Amino acid sequence: EAAPPDSREWRLAEVRYLLRIANHRLLMERDVSGALRLLEAADTVLTDLDDFGLHEVRARLADEIAALESVATTDLQGLFLRLEAAKRDLDELPLRKPAFTAAPAADSAAGDGVWAAIQRQLANLVRIKRLEGEVKPLLAPEEAVYLELNLRLMLERAQLAALREEQLMYEESLLTALTWIERYLDADAPAVTRLHDELEALAGVDLARPLPDVSGSLEALRQAAGPAP
Numbered sequence: 001e002a003a004p005p006d007s008r009e010w011r012l013a014e015v016r017y018l019l020r021i022a023n024h025r026l027l028m029e030r031d032v033s034g035a036l037r038l039l040e041a042a043d044t045v046l047t048d049l050d051d052f053g054l055h056e057v058r059a060r061l062a063d064e065i066a067a068l069e070s071v072a073t074t075d076l077q078g079l080f081l082r083l084e085a086a087k088r089d090l091d092e093l094p095l096r097k098p099a100f101t102a103a104p105a106a107d108s109a110a111g112d113g114v115w116a117a118i119q120r121q122l123a124n125l126v127r128i129k130r131l132e133g134e135v136k137p138l139l140a141p142e143e144a145v146y147l148e149l150n151l152r153l154m155l156e157r158a159q160l161a162a163l164r165e166e167q168l169m170y171e172e173s174l175l176t177a178l179t180w181i182e183r184y185l186d187a188d189a190p191a192v193t194r195l196h197d198e199l200e201a202l203a204g205v206d207l208a209r210p211l212p213d214v215s216g217s218l219e220a221l222r223q224a225a226g227p228a229p
Contacts (some may be wrong), residue, residue, distance in 0.1 A: 012047055012225050015057075018042040019218040025035045026068075026211055035214060036068040042217070054224055060217040064187060067212035076162055079205060086198055090148045092185040093195065147184055151177055158202075165207045174203040 022038035025031040042060050046054055154177040161170035178199050185192045 008049065008051075011049055012221070015042045015045050016218070016221060016225075018045070019214075019221065023215055023218065026214055029074075030209070030211065032068055032071050032209070032211065036065065039065050039068065039214065039217070040169050046215045054221070057217055057220040057224055064214040064217055068214065071209060071211065076165075079202070080159050082198070082202060083155050083162070084161045086195060086202075087152055089195075090151050091126065091190060093148075093192055094189045095147075096184055096186050147180065151180060154180075162205075162207060165209075167207045170205075170207060173202055176198050178203065 018038045018041050020033040022042070025038065026035040037079070039061060043058065043065065046058050046061070050200060054108070154173045158170050158173035158177075161167075178196065181192065181196050187196075
């Protein structure tokens with residue numbers, strides 16, 4: 001009959017479990033901070049064991065901990081909160097207004113009489129400015145609610161993409177929101193300018209983070225202590 005595991009074997013089994021979970025967290029969930037805490041916990045157990053035969057395991061573990069600490073982590077929580085703040089005042093953003101300009105005064109030599117006077121008065125009325133390039137459509141006030149809902153949806157989609165670190169969906173959501181802001185909102189309004197600048201800055205955030213390999217310590221443990229019982 002096999003003897004029950006002694007205290008050292010239990011502690012090594014604990015280290016083995018912590019290292020496996022750390023690898024899973026990093027590879028499957030891209031959870032850098034969680035994997036780092038698990039590796040540090042495993043190192044604490046190895047320190048308590050004080051076994052020189054596990055020196056190589058601790059050496060590999062130290063390298064992996066340092067590699068995780070050096071990863072340039074994106075503050076996903078802060079990113080989420082910035083997008084949440086951007087949604088706060090969407091219902092108060094002013095729509096873009098049509099551009100008007102005063103027509104130049106009519107030449108007084110255009111003629112005399114009643115008809116000439118009427119022509120001069122009509123010429124002095126405000127007229128719509130001719131726009132160069134593509135004419136941007138305006139929204140009716142009752143359509144503003146749909147713009148607000150669509151903008152909110154795009155920002156929420158960007159939040160979800162940020163939490164999942166899905167770069168393409170994140171960028172597409174924010175660029176769509178920026179297009180709608182430029183097309184339908186009043187670019188001269190300070191609130192619109194602030195929102196546009198914030199979303200433009202957020203759209204440039206790179207969510208992708210190259211992650212190190214932390215499987216070396218687990219392999220070193222297998223070589224030093226043998227396979228799991």
